[in-house]
Amino acid sequence: MGEHRRWVILCIGIAAQIASVSALFGVPFVLPELRAAYGLTIAQAGTLAGLPSLGLLATLLGWGVVIDRYGERFTMAASLLLTALALLLLGAVDGPWGAGAVLTLVGAAGGPVNAASGRLVLAWFSARQRGLAMGIRQAAQPLGIGASAALMPLAAEHWGFVAAMLLPAALAVAMVPPVLLYTGAPGADPPSRAPSGGVGSSPASPADSAADAPGAGTAPRPAASPYRHAAIWRVHGVSMLLGVPQFTVMTYALVYLVTEHGWSAPTAGAVIAATQVPGALSRLLLGLWSDRLGSRLRPVRIVAVVSGAALLGLTVSSAVLPWAAVPLLLACLVLSMSHNGLTFTAVAETAGLAWAGRAMAAQNSLQAVSTTVTPLLMGVVITALDGLDAVFAVAAAFCAAAVAAVPRDRAGAAPPP
Template identity: 30%
Template sequence: MAKVEHTELISGSDRYRWFILTAAVTAQMTAAVSTQGIGVLGGFIQEDLQLSNTDIGVLAGILNVAPILGLLLAGEWLDRAGERLVIGIGALIMGLAMTSAGVVTSFIALVSCLFFVGVGYSTAQPGGTKAVFHWFSPSERGLAMGIRQAGLPLGGVVAAAIFPSVASKLGWQSAFLVGACVIISGGGVFCLVYRLPPANQEGGGKPSHNRQQLIDYARTLLTIPMFRLAAVSGVVMITIQTVSLMFLALYLRDQFSLPLVVGASHLLVMQLAGAVGRILLAAWSDHVREGRASIVLFTALGTVCGLAALGLLSIHGSSSFMFLVSAWLGFFSFGWYGPWVAWVSELSLNERLGATLGIAMAINQLAIVLTPILFGWLVDESSGYAVPGGLLFVTLMIYIIYAGVLLWRRGGSRTSW
């Protein structure tokens, strides 16, 4: 199978690649304050606007509607315009939309603002990933991707550390205004620091593709068994991640009468563990003979154990056990993304890295949009978390069996992954 040519990669001795990585992490971390902050602020918004669990799911869903198409367009735009312009404009759009969310007082108006936050966020994931891909060789790429992808849960850490205090004292609208300042600052840092790798500075070579070519390329990717497995893996794992982010604090409130501020501390622990997981698991994937796909499957096994432990909280409901479960679930249900994005990047064909990332991430977005709405609705309809939680557990088990059988049949050659 053809793979992206790596002639554009710089020498491994060039120290500037670490400045690029730092800028990419900063841009991702600050952008993620918007998406991860909804999980932290959801309870405050719910109490103020008298919303149902389904409504909270809608807030998470609408934030991620625009990236379904936006990621595809952003991927193509990246291949044409470059990372600095795309990420800079995306950060500006997010900042303006977050500012608007900070002055609204109704559910419908907030939904509208979050849609445009999602428009801007479409640039953050593929843009930073492509920047890191071109600056690091394959032997370091898993580690670099893991560090870069740690920016997303670190954004959740920032949100969990700041937003509850601001929301409890000044209101959830003020938290959105703080988030706007953080996002614009992070995008500005990336624009100031980023430059092309030396081999790419001559310009030219940027592909120009129309929409039909993008559709044809997506169809080609979907004929590749490993890309199909990567897509299924992404959908299943992002479902667990999204539900954990949106409903963990509400679950702890409803089941154990814990204040939302305490629930936010569990989110902080979960996100910190997720950041560590993304780095360690991605670095591990650089050295595992079976390849990055096997690491993603391993994270699914860890997540199953975390979900089972979460269901046992009613039996062992001590505070220390609760935080241990939050950390465990975060390490695996957030940590999978580091090795996964490196895996997808290496499946790219014909120097279409931006488009490949956009397609894979757009598929994930379908799950991100639908699952919190469905999960919230099931919580409302069943008056509890047992039914939707059980469905998550069963879905994850089916995926583990499917992926395990497929990878076992393909054998142990690293190049076959």
């Protein structure tokens, strides 16, 4: 029963995160209608698209304390309901300032679903399955973005910006009953299988192997703060650096296809949606690879190198190989999203179950710094250098910085199979 239940809970966590992701990151796919509704430039609309990340940044650490204290079920249900209510407020505000305030509120409400569902994975899956399970769970982000890219431009084209934003609100409401019914059902307490949380400790130690066994019911051991050590901060830093190219490509891909290549917004949205399937698959496969390799961080370094090279190719493709621009853009969309599951798992394993809610909330908070600052930074780049090609070059520089920042494999490494 426990084996069956853990996969059911994983599926519920995925669906809940898809709802949250659609609300938080669906705005870039309705930028043309957002611009038309409020008379905005591309840079101004991109800034509004980053405001949910500002809300994330302001509240995620607090949500992490709530997760560790009150559990995943309460936190996820509350977040989904508050997200839906915030999205409904878009119909009651006028002007870009009001819309910006509501989008910030959406981010403040929607953040903890990612950390809470990640904590469920940490609690229910052993270290030898955790890379795969977290990769599957992290696939919810590209799946949610793909659903948004496919559906929201169509809704926005027919009914406008506000109506399109009601789609993630409806999905969030629909996910509340499954979260309440299954993630906290009586007798469903997960086995404790977390490492002690010491930075550099391996989950494969004898004591942890006993706690790792299916059905183990021992309480998590008290753990000192992992933030007294540098390794977990470096993993956070890598996530922040790689978040810049990820959010850059996601924010400007549709606008790039429309303005630079003459595509219609629905067509561009459908193609971007199609890239989310290989993007989700890449997270799953990289998680499985990390389980077999015994390292979460070596694959992250490789992904950062390849992503940076693809972004540089995209930068020069318009002048050198115009026919390659669109394939390179699609490759960048896939590559830029593939690292998340690995860094998220590395942070969770380094922190241990006792600190997992706070550590994963901190991970999301620091990523929110990237997603908040990225549209502002790239708006300046577009204005100063007059073109979208320049933003891809800047994003490649962040990939290079991430390669240098990836710590050695001892911290956050998976145990060998």
